[in-house]
Amino acid sequence: MLRLLLLCLLVATQATAQMPPVTSSVDALHREARADSGHALVRLQDAIPGLKLDIRYATPNNFTGKAQYAIAAAWLRQKPAQALARVQQQLATHGYALKVYDAYRPYAVTVALWRSTTAHRFVANPRKGSQHNRGIAVDITLVDMHTGAEIDMGTGYDNFTDSAHHNFKKLPALVLARRCLLKELMEQAGFNAVPNEWWHYHWRDKNYTLLNIPFETLEAVGARRR
Numbered sequence: 001m002l003r004l005l006l007l008c009l010l011v012a013t014q015a016t017a018q019m020p021p022v023t024s025s026v027d028a029l030h031r032e033a034r035a036d037s038g039h040a041l042v043r044l045q046d047a048i049p050g051l052k053l054d055i056r057y058a059t060p061n062n063f064t065g066k067a068q069y070a071i072a073a074a075w076l077r078q079k080p081a082q083a084l085a086r087v088q089q090q091l092a093t094h095g096y097a098l099k100v101y102d103a104y105r106p107y108a109v110t111v112a113l114w115r116s117t118t119a120h121r122f123v124a125n126p127r128k129g130s131q132h133n134r135g136i137a138v139d140i141t142l143v144d145m146h147t148g149a150e151i152d153m154g155t156g157y158d159n160f161t162d163s164a165h166h167n168f169k170k171l172p173a174l175v176l177a178r179r180c181l182l183k184e185l186m187e188q189a190g191f192n193a194v195p196n197e198w199w200h201y202h203w204r205d206k207n208y209t210l211l212n213i214p215f216e217t218l219e220a221v222g223a224r225r226r
């Protein structure tokens with residue numbers, strides 16, 4: 001029994017030791033932002049006029065079937081937020097606007113997602129954290145800029161089949177053209193795509209800390225400043 005307890009203790013210690021450094025306080029984030037203003041976290045609704053939100057992890061409408069966020073919020077570091085604002089402007093000339101499914105994701109949620117599923121190839125490993133935890137990744141789609149209606153992009157969000165891959169070409173030409181337009185504009189703006197998720201983009205410079213500041217804290221600090 002004692003040996004088992006010691007073994008469990010060892011496993012638990014190793015698991016903790018494998019966790020990466022994470023910034024958990026607003027003060028630490030503000031220190032980062034004072035050193036480089038591009039690292040400040042920005043509330044996307046304030047930074048990008050006409051932006052639509054459908055934050056799926058704040059609803060049960062996500063692959064876990066349960067809400068993972070207490071509130072629907074979309075925050076990004078300042079540099080990618082400014083770049084996303086430029087993409088929104090460019091899309092307007094095509095009659096489209098951006099809708100955000102997810103942006104900054106607190107590190108604790110990445111841990112919860114990892115524990116909630118055995119399909120680990122679809123979720124970020126907490127040992128590394130994700131670009132969403134750094135506040136530099138965004139999951140987006142296109143909507144009609146006038147009606148806000150979602151545009152057909154071939155699959156829905158968090159579709160884990162081949163048809164969500166950028167190299168999947170058995171789709172209507174218009175759908176492929178929309179994926180191509182979004183990818184071109186995002187890459188020109190400084191984001192990278194990933195092969196398996198047409199909706200995911202992350203900032204090319206990944207030199208940002210992992211963050212574990214809850215949305216409620218960010219919203220409260222943001223509200224005091226507004």
Ligand SMILES: [Zn+2]
Pocket residue numbers: 102132137138139199200201
């Ligand atoms: Zn993503």
